[in-house]
Amino acid sequence: MDSIRIGGGRRLVGTIPISGAKNAALPLMIASLLTEETLILDNVPELADVNLLTRILGNHGLDLTVDGKRAGESDRPGRTYRLTAGEIVDTTAPYELVSRMRASFWVLGPLLARCGQAKVSMPGGCAIGTRPVDLHLMGLSALGARIDVDGGYVVASAPGGLVGTRIAFPKVSVGATHNVLMAATLARGETVIENAAREPEIGDVAECLNKMGARISGIGTSTLRIDGVDRLGGARHEVLPDRIETGTYAMAVAAAGGEVELEGARADLLESALQVIRATGAEITNTNSGIKVTRNGGALKPVDVETQPYPGFPTDLQAQLMALVATAEGTSHIRETIFENRFMHVQELVRLGAEIHLDGEVATVRGVAALKGAPVMATDLRASVSLVIAGLVAKGDTVINRVYHLDRGFERIEEKLGRCGADIERLAG
Numbered sequence: 001m002d003s004i005r006i007g008g009g010r011r012l013v014g015t016i017p018i019s020g021a022k023n024a025a026l027p028l029m030i031a032s033l034l035t036e037e038t039l040i041l042d043n044v045p046e047l048a049d050v051n052l053l054t055r056i057l058g059n060h061g062l063d064l065t066v067d068g069k070r071a072g073e074s075d076r077p078g079r080t081y082r083l084t085a086g087e088i089v090d091t092t093a094p095y096e097l098v099s100r101m102r103a104s105f106w107v108l109g110p111l112l113a114r115c116g117q118a119k120v121s122m123p124g125g126c127a128i129g130t131r132p133v134d135l136h137l138m139g140l141s142a143l144g145a146r147i148d149v150d151g152g153y154v155v156a157s158a159p160g161g162l163v164g165t166r167i168a169f170p171k172v173s174v175g176a177t178h179n180v181l182m183a184a185t186l187a188r189g190e191t192v193i194e195n196a197a198r199e200p201e202i203g204d205v206a207e208c209l210n211k212m213g214a215r216i217s218g219i220g221t222s223t224l225r226i227d228g229v230d231r232l233g234g235a236r237h238e239v240l241p242d243r244i245e246t247g248t249y250a251m252a253v254a255a256a257g258g259e260v261e262l263e264g265a266r267a268d269l270l271e272s273a274l275q276v277i278r279a280t281g282a283e284i285t286n287t288n289s290g291i292k293v294t295r296n297g298g299a300l301k302p303v304d305v306e307t308q309p310y311p312g313f314p315t316d317l318q319a320q321l322m323a324l325v326a327t328a329e330g331t332s333h334i335r336e337t338i339f340e341n342r343f344m345h346v347q348e349l350v351r352l353g354a355e356i357h358l359d360g361e362v363a364t365v366r367g368v369a370a371l372k373g374a375p376v377m378a379t380d381l382r383a384s385v386s387l388v389i390a391g392l393v394a395k396g397d398t399v400i401n402r403v404y405h406l407d408r409g410f411e412r413i414e415e416k417l418g419r420c421g422a423d424i425e426r427l428a429g
């Protein structure tokens, strides 16, 4: 198993190209199941999760061709995927595949809408919390699907087709919104989703669905209206830039010091996070091609932050923020309100010398003068990258094990940071 070694203490100076968003690319790829025509996606990041989803969709009969350049190598970064689900050959998504990536559960809505039936394994628990699927099932049942749970599988059918209705989610869920939104595009009549997630990746998928012929309005708001259509067709769509990757590198620069332009980044996608990063002492400015993050000297300031659904501070940046304020001058409080167990990085940051006290959903981080390198390991994607940030500021060497978590969501991280002067290398294991 590969690991990454980081020699801490170097400032970051240069340019980092921001890749296409993982959390938009995955549902966009899944949306291709809704039509027999070709969906062309530009700016698809090269990630382990994308590759795994390719295999999962292949199982249902999707044909894929890939071309294009990687981010940073051309004017039009990322790869271009041509996805064609000419015929759905299998409506079952098996446990062996769904258990490896939760987002693959989102094939349920599109398969059900297009084929009138689907059998998809329940995703099961994961390192960041229990993550149930009740809201997905509630939404699809409201659209008229008959749903049973049998042998760990959700077995759904709607032989007469789905029928539009009003669905008010009792809690904001990104995945349930994606699942129901995709299904509703092919339902008869109008569907209204209230308390829909407003994450920019939902808007990106909705815009792509509209290019495919769907009739969705209210994009970007918490009320989505979908006028069902008989069929969807092919389209071409560019995956929006990854706001979590953007926030992660912005925090890395804020932590290590230096000046880095995040090329292709869109500040409007992560205002609340940028506000927090500014509050720690970094300067953030818009440039022609993205945003620039600068921190030259001066102590980092502590912050009090609570994770919230979009447009609030994202849970997917909580671990990175903890690494950033670990060396602030003062005490920070970070409350995680989305996933009850998303603190697996705490004990590893403590191994690097951070002083963090956990009490329920609140982490109290007392800033220390310096972190010290050590071997560490993490159990999920964002936790792993928080250790990269900590490694960049720690004295001496930090070796991060289980790098495959990073490869799920960060494209060529060691190359991107290395080009900005970080002492970082991948060690083959």
Ligand code: EPZ
Pocket: 022, 023, 024, 026, 102, 103, 129, 130, 131, 132, 133, 134, 135, 136, 137, 171, 172, 173, 174, 175, 176, 197, 315, 316, 338, 339, 340, 381, 382, 409
């Ligand atoms: C998406 O996960 C993202 N995944 C996550 O990113 C992200 O952390 C999360 O949204 C929140 O922003 C992708 O986009 C692929 P949710 P999702 O449904 O859809 C509860 C990363 O690191 N809930 O919005 O699974 C749930 O337990 C990943 O890239 C129910 O109770 O998250 C949680 O407390 C990790 N019932 C809250 O809602 C349900 O049926 C929000 O979860 C569904 C969810």
